[in-house]
Amino acid sequence: MIPVRTRADLADEWTKCPGCGTLAYTRRFVRELMVCRDCGRHARLTAGERIATLLDTGSARPLPFQAGVFDPLDFTDSVPYADRVREARETTGLEEAVVCVRGEIEGHAVVAAVMDFRFMGGSLGSAAGELVTLAAEAALAERVPLLLVTASGGARMQEGALSLMQMAKTSQALAALDEAGVLTVSLLTDPTYGGVAASFASLTDVILAEPGARMGFAGPRVIQQTIRQELPKGFQTAEFLFARGLIDDIQPRRALRGTLGRLLSLRAPRSFRQIPPRSAPPLVRDPRALPERDAWEAVSLARHVTRPTTLDLLYSMLDGFTELHGDRQARDCPAVVGGVGWLDGAPVVVVGHQKGHGSQEMARRNFGMPSPAGCRKAGRLMRLAAKWGVPVVTFIDTPGAYPGIEAEEGGQALAIAENLRLMSTLPVPVLSIVTGEGGSGGALALGVANRVYAMSNAVYSVISPEGCAAILWKDAAAAAQAAQALRVDARNLLEAGIIDAVIPEPDGGAHIDLAATAETLRAVIVDTLHDLSSLDGPQLVKQRRHRFRAFGATSCHPLPTPGHLP
Known part of the structure; x- marks a missing residue:
């Protein structure tokens, strides 16, 4: 038998909270699990x-x-x-x-x-x-x-x-x-x-x-x-x-x-292989099926202040979500959120950038720009996914990694690099979705995946249009021209093979109908993880490495070795 104290036999009918000194009726205090109603102090059990x-x-x-x-x-x-x-x-x-x-x-x-x-x-x-x-x-x-x-x-x-x-x-x-x-x-x-x-x-x-x-x-x-x-x-x-x-x-x-x-x-997670496909809206895989558009218009929609954030999508899309925090070293970066979610009973580790809504929340979350702690938190959650044997889904929506002094002192470059290496080795399915802005290394730190998709109004680039304009045009006002030159929109990204498919949005953009956007994403994620779950760990790693090895492969050719000159 495990001994349990019997509170009903206490000599005093009233219990004094050691925190605030408030008297509580002992039997009620016990029913409320020894938590003070007034100050919230949790008494020892x-x-x-x-x-x-x-x-x-x-x-x-x-x-x-x-x-x-x-x-x-x-x-x-x-x-x-x-x-x-x-x-x-x-x-x-x-x-x-x-x-x-x-x-x-x-x-x-x-x-x-x-x-x-x-x-x-x-x-x-x-x-x-x-x-x-x-x-x-x-x-x-x-x-x-x-x-x-x-x-x-x-x-x-x-x-x-x-x-x-x-x-x-x-x-x-x-x-x-x-x-x-x-x-x-x-x-x-x-x-x-x-x-x-x-x-x-x-x-x-x-x-x-x-x-x-x-x-x-x-x-x-x-x-x-x-x-x-x-x-x-x-x-x-x-x-x-x-x-x-x-x-x-x-x-x-x-x-x-x-x-x-x-x-x-x-403990014994349901596999996405056990979940029948959801007949998701068809992903766009042919760039010719997408309209040509003004790149700056895409940038503006990707940055729309009411565009769904990662947490908006998670709470709308998942059957349940337990958020986990912290890099276990120094900070909990609010610009990166993550945890464990469930889809049709199957668990998935989710990580994403979080911009927030309203000026106060956006400032508190650093406008979605991750610190080194944000990258380390993401990496910690992905390592847990590998240990537990569950897939990883990342949501990319950031102007870029935070460029401040504190970030550089904290090893921003190293934190990004470590995530790139880590994601290349994960023995579980990895799906990345650019939901808004995909800015530079801060975006790629969550983007080394078996499949990379983008919402139809998302953008992805090596640098922000404003940054590119300031450096190359010497004028930040040339941002629209830079966006066009960088080909940041979904159609051009698909044509270049940077993304594997485009996820359609409701007319007018994802911010017009959160419920429809979340349902589309849910179906796409379930279907994609259903397909990827047919591969074992080594196959997933091999496929992921092959995907990124191919970028720029035709830009160089091996020189003849000595002794084999023409």
């Missing part, structure tokens, strides 16, 4: 309560692991370590700071290792590290997703360097799951510090956190006492981490189960 909250009722079954009393140093401070362990067992009803179960979340199988802060502050000792590792090995053996729920003050000092070794051991276990393509998710709860934060908690595919949950390597007290550094407000909270691209999302407790259920469906 025991491991048993956490399992009951997240897993389907009656599905949790303890894994057959038993922890002994492990005292390698015969350590004693004011109390012998062995006595501390025995006391923790008596007060919590647990054998260790980690409870391991197998069960289901919304019908999807999962192995979960759940930490309990009451047991010696959730410290990571040899037994706790072994339990996490055994849970990971069970997930590996069964090819079932692993869920890690963390709550820890750090490594267990009473075990010396052996506790330190648990960081490496648990990290190895996560690496084995990566190699096997098994989905891993961590849920950060308050607090998660030290050796747990610096090992398995940070190494999963997706990192979720509860509001206000704190995570870091060194705790605030250690930082203040060691280097006397003043800490900013909200330091190390989930919100602080999210703003710096270190976690995927912050989810209130009541929403966690649904989010986890959607993610766990990636």
